[in-house]
Amino acid sequence: MVNTRTDADLSAAIQNALQAMLPRIREEIREEFRTGENWISHMEKIFDVMGCEDAFKTRLAVYKFEGNALAWWKAYKQAKGGDAWLVTMTWAYFKKLFFRQFFPRSEQERLKREYHSIRQTSTETSTEFMQR
Template sequence: MWLERFNKQKPHSFEKATAPADAENWISHMEKIFDVMGCEDAFKTRLFFPRAEQERLKREYHYIRQTSTETTTEFMQRFHRLAGFLGAAAGTEEEQAKNFQWGLRRSTLNHLMCMSYTDVAQVANAARNYEILHEKDDEENERSNKRQRSGDRHQPTSQQSSHRSHGQHNDRHGSDKRGGSDNHRCSNNNYSDSNS
């Protein structure tokens, strides 16, 4: 009987939501139907998600971790989406902030552990600031390593010229401008000369 009355209201089916707004619109639609039918809140809550799905979402929320390819912003969006589905079960803003903080990548978490935050946005801002600082350090280290590797491969011009035959006008490409033979030998072990 109840199911027949419910189906006469032509409820929208809910398969998945790509954004919290999709879920909120569906919930609003269902709320209107329940109001028309006079359903109590306790009964409505049980119908929104199957219990197994509710439990799966709770587990996912409590064990959520930032992936190695996710930025803090992407992780925060995924976290908020999941917390939005859980509603009050996600906890207070401070509890959510703590859960979000512990879900960050280990390298980021290590720098934020001594701080406490009142909401997810504060944690995300601190994590983004750390990421930006860390990216600048990585870029500087990479430039430094490139300079160092470049210096290892190429000897300064003054050292190269001391290995050339004196008295000849070498064009630095291995041949004498006056038509002579190859007088250039690379002394660096990274290069091999087949004429050696």
């Protein structure tokens, strides 16, 4: 059997699969947006499955933005130079922007302090400690 798929066929198949996945992805982002790291990890899993190139990752990620996130992104992108600027953006830079906007430094520091203060009590087993 000969593979007769063209790049256009593959691109169309990816777009169709993406369209089918988007409703579920949008619902998940609403639930996980408060914890930006989970959202970024989720997006990166999607990118891996789809074989996304770095240049497409930001466009796909912001496609999922709604409400305040979308308003912020449109204003930020416009202030930086619009689509001409967007083509220069790396995924690593987008993640920095994302965390700065949606996961403030004060919240990061609070969670870091909370994490470093976790201690196992003398009366709890390792299993109990890990479940807590």
